[in-house]
Amino acid sequence: MRASLIQIAVDPDESVEARRVRAASLVVAQRVADLVILPELWPVGAFAYTAFAAEAEPLEGPTHEAMAKAAAEAGVWLHAGSFVERAEDGTLYNTSLVFSPEGERVAAYRKIHRFGFDQGEAVMMGAGEELVTVALPDTTLGLATCYDLRFPEQFRGLVDAGAETLVVAAGWPERRRSHWTLLAQARAVENQAYVLAVGTAGTHGDVQQAGHSIVVDPWGEVLGQAGADEEVLTVELDADKVRATREQFPALKDRRLGLTSPLRGRPH
Numbered sequence: 001m002r003a004s005l006i007q008i009a010v011d012p013d014e015s016v017e018a019r020r021v022r023a024a025s026l027v028v029a030q031r032v033a034d035l036v037i038l039p040e041l042w043p044v045g046a047f048a049y050t051a052f053a054a055e056a057e058p059l060e061g062p063t064h065e066a067m068a069k070a071a072a073e074a075g076v077w078l079h080a081g082s083f084v085e086r087a088e089d090g091t092l093y094n095t096s097l098v099f100s101p102e103g104e105r106v107a108a109y110r111k112i113h114r115f116g117f118d119q120g121e122a123v124m125m126g127a128g129e130e131l132v133t134v135a136l137p138d139t140t141l142g143l144a145t146c147y148d149l150r151f152p153e154q155f156r157g158l159v160d161a162g163a164e165t166l167v168v169a170a171g172w173p174e175r176r177r178s179h180w181t182l183l184a185q186a187r188a189v190e191n192q193a194y195v196l197a198v199g200t201a202g203t204h205g206d207v208q209q210a211g212h213s214i215v216v217d218p219w220g221e222v223l224g225q226a227g228a229d230e231e232v233l234t235v236e237l238d239a240d241k242v243r244a245t246r247e248q249f250p251a252l253k254d255r256r257l258g259l260t261s262p263l264r265g266r267p268h
């Protein structure tokens with residue numbers, strides 16, 4: 001299975017509409033891939049908080065339409081990254097979309113862990129409540145977005161739901177690039193799964209993006225890593241490798257679930 005990660009540059013001097021057209025043509029150019037992935041909030045920029053409300057779209061808005069068309073034109077499975085969704089009740093979500101090679105939407109994932117502590121996404125957006133997996137012909141994807149990468153329990157939940165390939169769409173800052181690489185490898189090793197983590201290039205909301213999209217195999221080996229600028233990272237994945245790794249080194253079977261917490265402050 002060939003996967004192409006599109007590390008698109010997100011800069012404020014390009015309009016959202018122009019970037020949408022450009023993203024669609026980058027997807028269409030990946031016809032030789034089986035799976036194409038875009039990063040987090042590439043239409044507006046993950047740190048362009050002040051533009052979130054103005055650029056919010058309904059689930060089936062312009063980004064959905066452009067990406068459905070691009071997936072069908074390229075004939076690929078497309079994880080279209082995320083966009084700012086305005087739900088019917090007015091709540092904003094950081095929502096990722098996945099399309100089939102026929103251009104049908106097969107999944108929508110609302111980011112579960114909102115980033116920003118007391119500002120930005122954390123206060124402006126609603127939190128997703130559902131783990132999302134997507135069964136492809138060769139593998140099952142488990143979906144995550146950026147800050148989710150710091151929460152191993154989400155990934156374990158995805159693995160328990162059958163995920164073999166963990167996709168992380170991100171807009172990760174350069175300042176914490178070392179965490180990005182480390183956590184991507186950790187999620188791959190502990191879950192014995194592929195990790196396909198795609199970030200953005202460029203600078204938006206005054207935050208320089210890390211780029212350095214990365215693909216890690218189920219043994220923790222880095223199969224490829226992009227540089228800092230706009231780039232398409234293409235890698236070959238072998239879906240059988242997940243099953244083989246889990247059989248040959250069956251650590252996932254040694255989990256100790258249901259342990260009770262230690263009683264604190266009680267004399268022994």
Ligand SMILES: O=C(O)CCC(=O)C(=O)O
Nearest residue numbers: 046115146147171172176
């Ligand atoms: O966790 C981090 O360091 C970055 C997270 C982030 O930028 C995001 O979720 O948008």
